[in-house]
Amino acid sequence: MVSAVFHSPLDAATGHAAAPAATRNIAAPALARTAAPAAVPAAQPVHKEPEERPPRDFSWIWLRVLPPVLGLALLVLVWELVALKSSNGFPSPAAVWQQAVTVFSDPFYSKGPNDQGVGWNVLSSLQRVALGFGLAAAVGIPAGFAIGRFGFLARMFNPLISLLRPVSPLAWLPIGLLVFKGANPAAIWTIFICSIWPMIINTAVGVQRVPSDYMNVARVLNLSEWKILTKILFPAVLPYMLTGVRLAVGTAWLVIVAAEMLTGGVGIGFWVWDEWNNLNVANIIIAIFVIGIVGLVLEFTLIRIATAFTFEEVKA
Numbered sequence: 001m002v003s004a005v006f007h008s009p010l011d012a013a014t015g016h017a018a019a020p021a022a023t024r025n026i027a028a029p030a031l032a033r034t035a036a037p038a039a040v041p042a043a044q045p046v047h048k049e050p051e052e053r054p055p056r057d058f059s060w061i062w063l064r065v066l067p068p069v070l071g072l073a074l075l076v077l078v079w080e081l082v083a084l085k086s087s088n089g090f091p092s093p094a095a096v097w098q099q100a101v102t103v104f105s106d107p108f109y110s111k112g113p114n115d116q117g118v119g120w121n122v123l124s125s126l127q128r129v130a131l132g133f134g135l136a137a138a139v140g141i142p143a144g145f146a147i148g149r150f151g152f153l154a155r156m157f158n159p160l161i162s163l164l165r166p167v168s169p170l171a172w173l174p175i176g177l178l179v180f181k182g183a184n185p186a187a188i189w190t191i192f193i194c195s196i197w198p199m200i201i202n203t204a205v206g207v208q209r210v211p212s213d214y215m216n217v218a219r220v221l222n223l224s225e226w227k228i229l230t231k232i233l234f235p236a237v238l239p240y241m242l243t244g245v246r247l248a249v250g251t252a253w254l255v256i257v258a259a260e261m262l263t264g265g266v267g268i269g270f271w272v273w274d275e276w277n278n279l280n281v282a283n284i285i286i287a288i289f290v291i292g293i294v295g296l297v298l299e300f301t302l303i304r305i306a307t308a309f310t311f312e313e314v315k316a
Helices: 009-035 059-085 093-105 118-149 151-164 169-180 183-208 212-220 225-263 268-277 281-309
Strands: none
Touching (some): 059 093, 093 281, 118 151, 118 183, 118 225, 151 183, 169 183, 169 225, 183 225, 268 281
């Protein structure tokens, strides 16, 4: 027996409309569960093992400290052996050290024009070096720029520089005594003449090595000679110029000692000669160390200046 169920149109419409509602009621919790953010567990403190510190590197002691110390120790050892084998009273390192303590206990005493402390003698020598070197820089650096910039001037002065540069600076001292009629101006003249050549040559070489592209750009832009000098040549030539300055200062400090031995007056060179006349060898050795330390300080200062104004590392 077959039975049939008939639905009215109103029931059909109601059934079709109710189905989506039921669907929404079922799906809503699922969508809510899906959209709800997952619960984040509370952050637990992470226990980290303490990092092991790398072992300290003491290799710099072997590379930087130990070699100079060994060199000084070798010098003192050889010195002590020479003092032990000497029969004419050559002072030992201990005797020179005791004398140095006495000398530097009052380095600026003054008991007359020919009896002054080592401090005044060093300052007098540095003053002469500064005057002679300053005059050489004022003349030599512009001359180097001109000789390097203009080929006519280079061909004109190159033979003169090649002729006069090898002459010993002390050979110019009698000329200074004859012209200036005084020992102090003659010593300054000697410093001037020995300091000017390194600055002229190094500056001129630096100008000649400026890349030609720079000068071509200057011609295209129709720059004046002053702008070429200040904007192109000077920055490019500065490392060469500072190298010439370093060489000139080293030469000047070497020459002033010999010049003061010959001219007299107050100065470290005269102090060495005066101590030799008094047969005080310990003071002569002290003066040698003072001359070396002052020269080292001048060299280190100029290296720092050159490093500050150049892009490349400057090494002694």
